[in-house]
Amino acid sequence: MIMTVEERMENLFTRGVASFVDPSSKFKEKLLKKAKGEISEEVIIKFGVDPTRPDLHLGHAVVLHKLRKFQDLGCKVVFLVGDFTASIGDPTGKSKVRPMVEQKEIEENMETYLRQVSKILLTTSQVFSWIRNSDWFYGVSDMLPKEGLNLDFWGRGINPSSFLGKAFLYEKTRMQVRDLKKQEAIGVTLRGLFWTLGRITHAQLIERDMFQNRLNEGNSLFIHEMLYPVLQGIDSFALYNIYNGCDLEIGGTDQTFNMLMGREVMKINKQPEQAVMSIDILVGTEGKEKMSKSLDNYISINDEPRDMFGKVMSIPDTVILNYYQLCTSADKERLKGIEVKLKDPKINPRDIKLDLAEEIVAIYHGADNALGVREAFLATFQKKEIPEGIEEIRTNEGEILADLLVRSKAVSSKSDWRRLVEEGAVKRLREAGSEEKIVNYLEVATPGVYKIGKRRFVKII
RNA sequence: GCGUCGGUGGUGGAGUGGUCAAUCACAAGAGACUGUAAAUCUCUCGCCUCCGGGCUUCGAAGGUUCGAAUCCUUCCCGGCGCACCA
Numbered sequence: 001m002i003m004t005v006e007e008r009m010e011n012l013f014t015r016g017v018a019s020f021v022d023p024s025s026k027f028k029e030k031l032l033k034k035a036k037g038e039i040s041e042e043v044i045i046k047f048g049v050d051p052t053r054p055d056l057h058l059g060h061a062v063v064l065h066k067l068r069k070f071q072d073l074g075c076k077v078v079f080l081v082g083d084f085t086a087s088i089g090d091p092t093g094k095s096k097v098r099p100m101v102e103q104k105e106i107e108e109n110m111e112t113y114l115r116q117v118s119k120i121l122l123t124t125s126q127v128f129s130w131i132r133n134s135d136w137f138y139g140v141s142d143m144l145p146k147e148g149l150n151l152d153f154w155g156r157g158i159n160p161s162s163f164l165g166k167a168f169l170y171e172k173t174r175m176q177v178r179d180l181k182k183q184e185a186i187g188v189t190l191r192g193l194f195w196t197l198g199r200i201t202h203a204q205l206i207e208r209d210m211f212q213n214r215l216n217e218g219n220s221l222f223i224h225e226m227l228y229p230v231l232q233g234i235d236s237f238a239l240y241n242i243y244n245g246c247d248l249e250i251g252g253t254d255q256t257f258n259m260l261m262g263r264e265v266m267k268i269n270k271q272p273e274q275a276v277m278s279i280d281i282l283v284g285t286e287g288k289e290k291m292s293k294s295l296d297n298y299i300s301i302n303d304e305p306r307d308m309f310g311k312v313m314s315i316p317d318t319v320i321l322n323y324y325q326l327c328t329s330a331d332k333e334r335l336k337g338i339e340v341k342l343k344d345p346k347i348n349p350r351d352i353k354l355d356l357a358e359e360i361v362a363i364y365h366g367a368d369n370a371l372g373v374r375e376a377f378l379a380t381f382q383k384k385e386i387p388e389g390i391e392e393i394r395t396n397e398g399e400i401l402a403d404l405l406v407r408s409k410a411v412s413s414k415s416d417w418r419r420l421v422e423e424g425a426v427k428r429l430r431e432a433g434s435e436e437k438i439v440n441y442l443e444v445a446t447p448g449v450y451k452i453g454k455r456r457f458v459k460i461i
Numbered sequence: 462g463c464g465u466c467g468g469u470g471g472u473g474g475a476g477u478g479g480u481c482a483a484u485c486a487c488a489a490g491a492g493a494c495u496g497u498a499a500a501u502c503u504c505u506c507g508c509c510u511c512c513g514g515g516c517u518u519c520g521a522a523g524g525u526u527c528g529a530a531u532c533c534u535u536c537c538c539g540g541c542g543c544a545c546c547a
Binding site for chain 1: 490
């Protein structure tokens, strides 16, 4: 079944999209031309990336899948790594001031990031690029020369800490020059920043809901936080200069305000304003809050197939359709079918969820693994078999079981262990499938498979 | 700079000299019921324990007291208000 370009675009602009800003449809038109191969000009999609958390979860993946679809239509995705802005602290987050992240660390983070991303996105230079915003926000004096940096300037050594030394480093580390081979690198000076700030009013910035809320609750609102959206807007401006375009910015709904500020900054600078697409937020495994690492309700795309499957199975029924929409490639027809099935009282939603889990695991680990893990899941939880590949702990002669488990971090403390035993949560499993409840918390560790609660398994050897 | 209010467990937030390992809610864990769903019910939720109890905690350090999370001193951190400056 081959969809026409128009059909694909329709899907692209509606599926999981919370809002799309593109007055007079300039972006849509350009995209259509690009997809049909009528123009050679690049279509640049900006996506802001947080450099501090390289562990991607399904919530991130929703946007990444969307980006992939744009790539498939010939667009170039540019990851904007907000290392500079992160060091300032995005007010979107929990308002904790974030630590400065070293450039080297960023590069390392990006490596792991890209490795994960490549499960979803194409990373060839034709359709992908990345750049960090310290590239234009840092000045020469922000450079921190490393020890042992050997600079030679026409036969004369240069002190790395001197301005000249820093300038050298600056030239060497700028991605615009080093990686993108730009003749002229753009940078944002204090003067330039104020030029922009002089064209944005206080009212424009504080209209943001979150700022209002903070003020109403009597919390503090710092200037740098108010400026954050502007900086993010300047990123769009910079991108336009570097990539000769910045046609669309994509992000979660929580980024809408910031992304719209990009339009403002571009307008101020007489650039064509970027379109803005905000994507629905995926809820976490408990079905209420947004999926995030700090709430520990996330499914990492690096999760082992078994964990991933289990976590999907643990979501409430009410969000099954939501997950289907945002995490799989199921088309409209199938989504409709699933919606009908979910309403059918004769069908156990669990079975639909089993399919969902398998489908999601297949995206990240392949169809074979997904099927295998589905069977293993059924075996473990329906037939109560001992799962494979569980953690093994070696026991020392005569060691108390409690000590062993605390040592291996299977339980958090001896008190914790005692409680679990008293609650009848600990069982030793026998080959035949029978279980023996552990009643003595001072028991000496003997080899075997132990089950703590419903899902913790430990093998002692 | 001045004034003022505050800093308590994973989170929010009580407690203002002994009955406080600290009400309560949320989060979390376990059991029952189940579909490793939700909802519901019960229990647990600092550490150690020979189950009698012991030990360490309330921003940090000192002090008062028989006794302090609670009072005093100093320091650190934060909110708010005022002033200075502009």
